[in-house]
Amino acid sequence: MSQQLTTKLSLQNADEGLALFGPQDKYLRLIESRTEAQIMSREAEIVITGQQEEVEKLHQLFDVLLQLIRNNIALSERDMTYAMDLAQDWKADELLDLFKGEIAVTFRGKPIRVKTIGQKHYVSTIKKRDIVFGVGPAGTGKTYLAVVLAVTALKEGSVKRIVLTRPAVEAGENLGFLPGDLQEKVDPYLRPLYDALYEVMGQDQVEKALERGLIEIAPLAYMRGRTLDDAFIILDEAQNTTPEQMKMFLTRLGFGSKMVITGDVTQIDLPRGKRSGLIEAVHILKNIEEIGFIHFAEQDVVRHSLVQKIIVAYQHESENQG
Template identity: 50%
Template sequence: MSPKSSKSAARQERRSVKTRARNDEPLLRLVQETDAIRREPVKAREGLVKPLNDAQRAYDAAMRSSDIVFGIGPAGTGKTWLSIMRAAEAYKAKLITKIVLTRPAVEAGETLGFLPGELDEKFEPYIRPVRDALEEAFGSTHLEYLLKKGAIEARPLAYLRGSTIKDAWLIADEMQNATVTQFKMLLSRVGEGAKFIINGDPDQCDLKGGSGLLDAVSRLQSIDEVGTVRFTRADIVRSGLCQKVVAAYESPSDFRYNADNDENNLEGVKRFINAGSES
């Protein structure tokens, strides 16, 4: 390529870059504004945290009286949120020195190895729902301080091996995705002054093999220090629509709507889910 052609190509590339920058400017501005909104500090909630229904009251009582608590049931029942609030209260009252957060690194068949970044960055998507509740409990600024201090620690389940958890609350979420072997490892980490809150929904298991959640409940049910609370879709507090969605997925998979079975007064959401599923 001649020098003139080279210079011409360079000028054309610079023009293209400028044009793309101008065209992308609205999108970049939107992204920046969205990031600014996301970084808006959250203030800690004020006032007492009260259970919203009988299942949450039973769960709350179990957390106060038992050292290991299983919260079993569908999404939206407030298991994670309420356990985070009670752990925060225990920390603020200086009853514990640390809050440990964990969950299996399994989400719909993916593992930590498929995500970019260092361990903290890889684990961030798995603790995001818990982090939101922690921000509500402590406020964004104080939460960042506690994370840097190590008073609140997030660890993948596998990285708890060899540890002893003491003078702390451990909240293990999405535990339907833990195996029997992983449960044995986790439950044997409990030390003096520790409380383990283990939440999960057996109907949302992403493991190819069997889940260890109900196995653990069965093995430990006769131990006095262990409590189990079961939630149903009637206990969902997230929203009425969330309750309907869960109900739809709990329906028989071979259900099909037709005019003849309308005598059962089936809910509209079930008819909508199954509309057009047959040719």
């Protein structure tokens, strides 16, 4: 049996303790629920007592969290959960790198940062490669981060326009039966892309950019027969493309352009018997070095912590049925 150990960390002031333990000690209870060690807060220090390995992991975790707090980074419940996951593998210090740089700021001036190691890898791959596939569950920031990088590229002048597209197959609805003209028919499908743009640029700027043709949002069928030069092109919900559509899309790549293809292979809405173009493309293209493939896991989910639990529960169910 490993020996008992006690270690202490100093706090500079009471505010640090509040930031670290969360509102009504919520974060502290979260940490305590996942460890046998005892965590005490006295005056201006934290005292951790327990088995040596547990204590050392917690010491690293609190040390990293305090460094983030001292850099004015507000920690969320999601950040705490992720930090604890990393601490289990002695990787808590990787958080310091994650929070260091901001990839952009929202139009309200709020910094946009990557939240997980998977996201960091995704962002750096998009910067390096002309075609990147981002595959994984809902809530991992696949589309949002791609849109943020597209807007950044447009602002920096490295592309002349942004093209956002999705296949118009969603949850069993058929476009022909929706009311309204084409713009109205297409909008509900493309709403998540607008939402991401609005957050980064603000609605006024987005509408101006759409009017000037700097941003184009269109169903995938509208890509046929075009070559897209000097553009940042995002294909969202790519699991709902057919193999033919995916090949058509990928061969639109023009000079000076970047493509990001995002999708979740567990949410395919294609008719039965139709193969997903995303699954096929990842298989066919996997040996092309210039193409980046990022596979997100449930640990990369950055929505409410319940979303992660829901994804895991559904995964277990499908594995049991499989």
